[in-house]
Amino acid sequence: MAKQPSVLITGAAGGVGRATVALFLKEGWRVLAVDVKQTPEPALPEEAVFVHADISVGQEVGALAANLEGKLPDGLDALVNNAAVQIIKSLVETTPEEWDQIHAVNLRAPYLMARAFHGALKKAKGAIVNISSVHALATSAQIGAYASTKGGLLALTRSMAIEFAADGIRANTVLPGATDTPMLVSGLGRGSAKGSKMEDRKADLAKKILLQRLGAPDEIARVIYFLADSRQSSYITGQSLVADGGVLARLSSE
DSSP states (O other): OOOOOEEEEESTTSHHHHHHHHHHHHTTOEEEEEESOSSOSSOOOTTSEEEEOOTTSHHHHHHHHHHHGGGOTTOOSEEEEOOOOOOOOOTTTSOHHHHHHHHIIIIIHHHHHHHHTHHHHHHHTOEEEEEOOGGGTSOOTTOHHHHHHHHHHHHHHHHHHHHHGGGTOEEEEEEEOSBOSHHHHHHGGGSSSOOSSHHHHHHHHHHTSTTSSOBOHHHHHHHHHHHHOHHHHTTOOSOEEEESTTGGGSOTTO
């Protein structure tokens, strides 16, 4: 009987996180769901093993790894570094404390998680999937702190791919575009989309996308699953896969 593969997903209570948890469960994986929220609302599926932790804190990541060690006798088949925070402020208005917090969650945490679970990933010859953003390649005003973390995550992923290849560990990045999540809703307040109502702003944003619609969280989850599943992507590592509805394909000057 084949072993049940295991995945650890951070930011599990968010829009993309929830969709990713649901997809891996549907595909028969054992899901370890991690989030900074002590009691996610609505609750995550009962089949998932939920663990509360602030993965931007080194001691909590160490405790998390120690806590889950006994639950991973066959190692960890996939680590999905999905947790992220965003701030809508100009660089001048962003405080050093806010800058540090965003970098701690979005960039430091993936390093801490990969370091802490390296042994488990090596045992299973698993995969790391880091969730970046199209803002790593092209960005806009008032989101500079967030964009810098997502750009840094591309370089970190390449480093992981290079250093972990000898251990049989693959590392890749997903760059979602405008996806209909709570984070997108909060970001639309910076004036990048027109309209007094949120649905109007979403519609205005959708007009700028080649596919003329926002992405759905489950669509991003399927890209994550592809890169995590060694049956589908065993020869892919160190790569960045954009899922943005075609936004980056068109020149901004058109």
